[in-house]
Amino acid sequence: MTNYRYRALRGGVISLLAIAASVLALSLNGAAAPAEVRALWVVRTTLSSPSAIETMVETARASGFNTLIVQVRGRADSYFAGGLEPRPASLTGQPAFDPLAAVITQAHAAGLQVHAWVNLNLVAGVGELPNARDHIVYRRPEWLMVPRALAADLAAVDPKSPQYLGRLARYVRSRPNELEGVYVSPITPAAREYTAGVVRDIAQRYDIDGVHLDYARYPSEDFDYSRDTLALFRQDVIGDLTPADRQKYDQRLGEEPLIYTLAFPERWRRFRTAALTALIEEVQSAVKRARPGARLSAAVLPDAGDASTRHLQDWQAWAARDLIDIFCPMVYTTDHATFVSQVAAARVAAGTHPLWAGIGAYRLSSSQIVANVQAARRLGVDGTILFSYDSLTGPTRGPEYLSQVGRAAFLQ
Numbered sequence: 289m290t291n292y293r294y295r296a297l298r299g300g301v302i303s304l305l306a307i308a309a310s311v312l313a314l315s316l317n318g319a320a321a322p323a324e325v326r327a328l329w330v331v332r333t334t335l336s337s338p339s340a341i342e343t344m345v346e347t348a349r350a351s352g353f354n355t356l357i358v359q360v361r362g363r364a365d366s367y368f369a370g371g372l373e374p375r376p377a378s379l380t381g382q383p384a385f386d387p388l389a390a391v392i393t394q395a396h397a398a399g400l401q402v403h404a405w406v407n408l409n410l411v412a413g414v415g416e417l418p419n420a421r422d423h424i425v426y427r428r429p430e431w432l433m434v435p436r437a438l439a440a441d442l443a444a445v446d447p448k449s450p451q452y453l454g455r456l457a458r459y460v461r462s463r464p465n466e467l468e469g470v471y472v473s474p475i476t477p478a479a480r481e482y483t484a485g486v487v488r489d490i491a492q493r494y495d496i497d498g499v500h501l502d503y504a505r506y507p508s509e510d511f512d513y514s515r516d517t518l519a520l521f522r523q524d525v526i527g528d529l530t531p532a533d534r535q536k537y538d539q540r541l542g543e544e545p546l547i548y549t550l551a552f553p554e555r556w557r558r559f560r561t562a563a564l565t566a567l568i569e570e571v572q573s574a575v576k577r578a579r580p581g582a583r584l585s586a587a588v589l590p591d592a593g594d595a596s597t598r599h600l601q602d603w604q605a606w607a608a609r610d611l612i613d614i615f616c617p618m619v620y621t622t623d624h625a626t627f628v629s630q631v632a633a634a635r636v637a638a639g640t641h642p643l644w645a646g647i648g649a650y651r652l653s654s655s656q657i658v659a660n661v662q663a664a665r666r667l668g669v670d671g672t673i674l675f676s677y678d679s680l681t682g683p684t685r686g687p688e689y690l691s692q693v694g695r696a697a698f699l700q
Contacts, residue, residue, distance in 0.1 A: 322401070325644055325671025326698050327355035329405065331678045332362040335387035336378045344677060345394040347687070351694025355401045357500045357585075357673060360388050360490065363469065364411035364424045368494065372486050374420035392495055403498035403585065404490050408483060408567070409433075410503035412470035417457055424482070425470060429453050430516055431479040433471040433506065436546070439513035443545045447515070466508070473512040474567035475520060475560065483567060488574035491582060498583040499575050500616070504568060505589070505601035512560065513546065521559050522548045561600045568611045585614035587646060590630040592637040607639050615641055616673055620648030624656065628663050635667055642670035650679035654693050661697040672697075 328348055334340050335358065348356060360367040365376045368388035379385060388404065395402045411432075412418055412425050425432060430447035438459055445452045460467050474480055487499060506512065522541075525548055526534050540547045549556040568586075575584050588603040589595035596602045606612045617634040621627050631645050645664040649657045661672050674680065680690040 322354045322671075324665075325355050325673075326353045326694075327357055327403075327644060327671060327673040328353050328677040329646075329673055329675045330356055330358045330391075331676050332359040332367050332376070333378075334358075334678055335360070335367045335391070337382075338385065338390055341387060341390045342394060344681075345391065345398055345400065347681065347690060348395075348677065348694075349398045349400060351691045352698030353400070353694060355403065355497075355671070355673075356391065356395055356677075357403045357405045358388065358391050359405040359407070359502075361404075361406040361486065363407065363413055363418065364472075364486075365418075365420075368490065370493070372489050373424065374418070374422055377419060388490075388494055388496075396495070401497040403500045403583075404494065404496045405500040405502060406487055406490070407502050408504045408571070409471045409474060409506070410469050411472050412457075414460055414464050414467060414469045417453070417470075424472065425453060428472075428479070428482075429456075430514065431472050431476055431482075432456060432514065433473045433512035434514040434517075435459060435507075436510045436513045439518070440545055443515050443518070468503070468507070471503070471507055471511065473514060473517055473563075475512060475514075475517045475563040480563075480567045480570050484570040484574045487571050488578050491575045491578035496579065496582055498585055498614075499571075501568075501571065501584070501586040501612075504564065504586055505595070505599040506560065506564070507599075509557070509598055509600060513549070515545075517560075518545060518549070521556060524559055525552055525555065557600065561596065561602050564600055565602060565605055565609075565611070568606055569609075572611050583613040584611075585616055585644065586612045587616045587618055588634075590617035590619045590634050592634070604637050607637070607641050610641075613641065614644055614670070616644045616646050618646040618648070618675075619660075620646070620651060620675070622648075622651050622656070624659060624663070627660050628667070631664055631667050631669065635669065644671040644673050645669045646673045646675060649674040649693070650676060654689070654696065657693050658696045 330344060334344050364373050366373045367376065369386040392402050417425060429452055434442055434456065438455060442452060442455065456470065460470055472479055472483065491499060537547050537551060572584055575582055586603065589599060589601060592604045603615065607615065615634065615638040617630065619627050619630045621630065635643050647657060647660050657674065664672050677690065680693065681687055
């Protein structure tokens with residue numbers, strides 16, 4: 289009986305704490321977090337007009353979704369007003385239009401949460417460079433990630449010269465199946481501060497429920513071999529070398545600018561991985577200081593080991609250090625068994641953190657989408673995200689397709 293009374297008392301205290309936490313979340317963000325997140329990734333093209341936003345919010349609500357993850361920084365641009373980066377060309381003729389503010393107003397009125405989706409390191413597309421001359425690729429080209437294949441040649445080129453950016457852009461453009469575009473490096477402290485500042489600005493000025501990070505990774509393990517990064521790595525290493533070894537390596541720098549990375553490959557990998565984790569830490573601090581109730585989520589590669597090995601994205605370390613509130617593995621496979629195994633593995637890798645399973649709905653039939661949502665539920669995830677609203681409402685599928693999927697997945 290004593291144990292029963294203790295459990296009852298303890299349960300009452302826990303319930304009161306849960307209620308208090310809910311009230312706090314309500315006061316901070318305007319709406320309590322849903323028990324099951326039913327989210328849509330909304331690509332920036334949908335934020336190009338007030339009417340498109342109105343249609344998107346109403347379609348999402350009617351289809352059973354409760355969370356919108358809206359892309360407000362696609363390629364170091366601002367799909368909102370007064371940003372630190374240039375507005376995209378699609379908004380040039382609408383100076384008074386604030387896409388993010390419009391989404392927040394309408395979505396919150398409809399009972400939907402809004403998370404600002406930020407592409408963190410990817411700053412320019414694979415096809416062409418930005419038109420705006422105040423874009424980061426022109427202002428700070430020395431911050432751009434360089435592939436190993438160009439490292440020796442670009443080490444001798446002034447980053448401010450057109451030749452530097454031109455060669456980097458041509459390299460990326462020649463590999464459209466491997467690379468998504470041009471990335472800013474997380475290694476230079478000033479570059480990290482800049483990126484965190486962009487996120488801070490959004491969190492300070494907008495009543496968002498969360499910030500969602502994408503492209504928080506390197507294009508591959510063959511980046512970043514920029515001149516500044518190589519110099520910083522040398523500085524990191526030389527304090528542990530004898531004077532004789534330091535002289536030996538420095539004598540070879542002129543002809544072999546990658547000598548330190550070749551001599552200390554594991555340290556080189558850890559150095560780059562740690563810099564990306566440092567960026568995540570700075571972004572987390574920026575978000576939590578600006579808007580304490582906002583949740584920070586990250587789209588991550590589903591295999592944590594592969595993410596760390598191939599893209600230096602050590603998201604298990606982020607989980608261990610509580611740098612991210614919610615992990616969103618992008619499980620875009622078309623094979624259902626693989627989907628189940630990858631979500632299950634990600635659930636373990638995320639530890640105690642909530643997991644929203646990202647579903648590549650653009651690649652799947654409606655029945656496959658529903659099957660994946662149901663499987664994710666059985667695996668104990670905290671929500672699902674479909675990629676993407678835009679692909680599921682486009683001309684090839686029609687305006688009713690998303691509603692049919694949503695009703696089948698969530699409303700039956």
